[in-house]
Amino acid sequence: MNILVANLGSTSFKFRLFRFDGAGEASLLAKGGYERVTDYGSAIDDCLAELRAAGHVRSAADLHGVGFKTVLGKDLTGCVPADERVIAALEGFREIAPAHNPPYATGIQRFREKLPGVPLVALFETAFYQWVPEAASRYAVPETWYQAGVRRYGFHGASHKFVAERSAELLGRDDIAARVRSLYQAGPTPVKAGAKPLRVISCHLGGSSSVTGIRDGVAIGTSMGLSPQSGLPQNNRVGDLDSAAVPFVMKTLGLPLAEVERQMTKESGLLGLSGVSNDLRDILAAIQQGNARAQLALDVFVHSTRHWIGSFLTALNGCDALVFTAGIGENNPNLRAALCAELDQLGLVLDPAKNAALRTEGEISAAHSPVKVFVIPANEELVVARETLRCISSRN
Numbered sequence: 504m505n506i507l508v509a510n511l512g513s514t515s516f517k518f519r520l521f522r523f524d525g526a527g528e529a530s531l532l533a534k535g536g537y538e539r540v541t542d543y544g545s546a547i548d549d550c551l552a553e554l555r556a557a558g559h560v561r562s563a564a565d566l567h568g569v570g571f572k573t574v575l576g577k578d579l580t581g582c583v584p585a586d587e588r589v590i591a592a593l594e595g596f597r598e599i600a601p602a603h604n605p606p607y608a609t610g611i612q613r614f615r616e617k618l619p620g621v622p623l624v625a626l627f628e629t630a631f632y633q634w635v636p637e638a639a640s641r642y643a644v645p646e647t648w649y650q651a652g653v654r655r656y657g658f659h660g661a662s663h664k665f666v667a668e669r670s671a672e673l674l675g676r677d678d679i680a681a682r683v684r685s686l687y688q689a690g691p692t693p694v695k696a697g698a699k700p701l702r703v704i705s706c707h708l709g710g711s712s713s714v715t716g717i718r719d720g721v722a723i724g725t726s727m728g729l730s731p732q733s734g735l736p737q738n739n740r741v742g743d744l745d746s747a748a749v750p751f752v753m754k755t756l757g758l759p760l761a762e763v764e765r766q767m768t769k770e771s772g773l774l775g776l777s778g779v780s781n782d783l784r785d786i787l788a789a790i791q792q793g794n795a796r797a798q799l800a801l802d803v804f805v806h807s808t809r810h811w812i813g814s815f816l817t818a819l820n821g822c823d824a825l826v827f828t829a830g831i832g833e834n835n836p837n838l839r840a841a842l843c844a845e846l847d848q849l850g851l852v853l854d855p856a857k858n859a860a861l862r863t864e865g866e867i868s869a870a871h872s873p874v875k876v877f878v879i880p881a882n883e884e885l886v887v888a889r890e891t892l893r894c895i896s897s898r899n
């Protein structure tokens with residue numbers, strides 16, 4: 504089975520082609536992409552021509568499905584056929600995710616026209632949060648705001664779901680890994696009577712970042728809120744902010760709303776704090792040069808991440824595993840050490856040598872640490888491909 508995963512940006516189209524064998528094991532056959540795309544239709548033609556020339560597919564008939572990592576839909580989530588309903592749901596929330604929703608709405612439309620016989624599947628980034636208790640997803644706003652859609656949705660669902668499944672495997676809990684695998688088709692299935700709850704805190708730290716609490720493979724809460732610019736300070740997006748700040752700067756700095764929005768999404772986060780860059784590597788280099796604002800940006804990021812880890816430690820009554828994933832989480836041992844510092848009273852002790860040496864997936868906690876700490880590399884495209892295949896298979 505060949506599954507294409509399409510990553511659509513406002514002017515870019517990236518793709519990966521996975522082949523699944525009979526046992527469900529995936530191999531990556533091809534990846535590529537185009538920048539400065541003005542017409543997704545011709546980009547799709549180019550992609551198919553590339554795959555044909557490389558001998559991976561002879562025609563669209565050799566594609567068994569296309570998966571899209573859609574972000575946020577109005578009144579719609581999960582892993583679902585990418586049809587009119589998905590396009591309407593993306594359009595319905597274009598104001599909340601203006602950089603993400605319009606390209607997917609247009610791109611999916613083009614794919615439907617170009618590949619009429621090929622099943623298209625949307626995996627919403629919010630899908631993993633469908634079972635979060637209401638108390639953890641509601642804001643204290645008037646009912647009319649809630650009815651309009653103002654609530655905590657959660658993002659990075661593909662990444663955190665992968666962590667939920669993989670950490671369960673690493674902890675020898677195949678029952679929970681299987682529960683995670685079937686989540687979008689079957690919902691949370693019953694757990695084995697008397698089994699110890701499996702409590703995982705997943706930290707996706709990258710260009711954008713979030714922390715999610717997971718019990719028995721199902722999310723119980725997340726740092727992300729209404730939009731992907733909430734929670735931790737993001738690369739150049741603001742993260743959590745007191746709502747009073749917006750009217751305050753409009754009145755005192757004389758900024759129009761559109762400019763406030765631009766500054767909150769383009770000039771805030773790690774960039775705004777450091778004044779150096781939105782890339783943590785540049786910030787670390789500036790810290791080496793003695794830049795105090797760069798140090799502050801790092802300190803705020805660490806503080807905020809620990810704040811959210813703490814939130815899930817109470818919600819879960821402790822944890823069995825703390826997991827780091829994505830660009831920053833996978834590649835920065837010093838940051839991981841800062842995030843795990845002085846948690847021994849909560850049962851978490853890092854092994855500094857393992858932490859420094861790890862290059863791929865693995866455990867970095869001390870042998871005697873009751874809380875395990877893992878690094879699990881993110882592979883969101885693979886998650887989309889797997890879920891696309893499950894969605895198609897469950898409908899056949």
Ligand code: ADP
Pocket residue numbers: 708709710711738781782783784785829830831834835
């Ligand atoms: P995205 O969220 O855009 O998919 P990634 O998960 O690839 O991004 O993460 C990108 C971030 O990872 C960048 O901000 C970069 O600073 C950070 N990063 C990558 N490698 C390192 C490293 N060796 N040390 C610190 N940060 C790193």
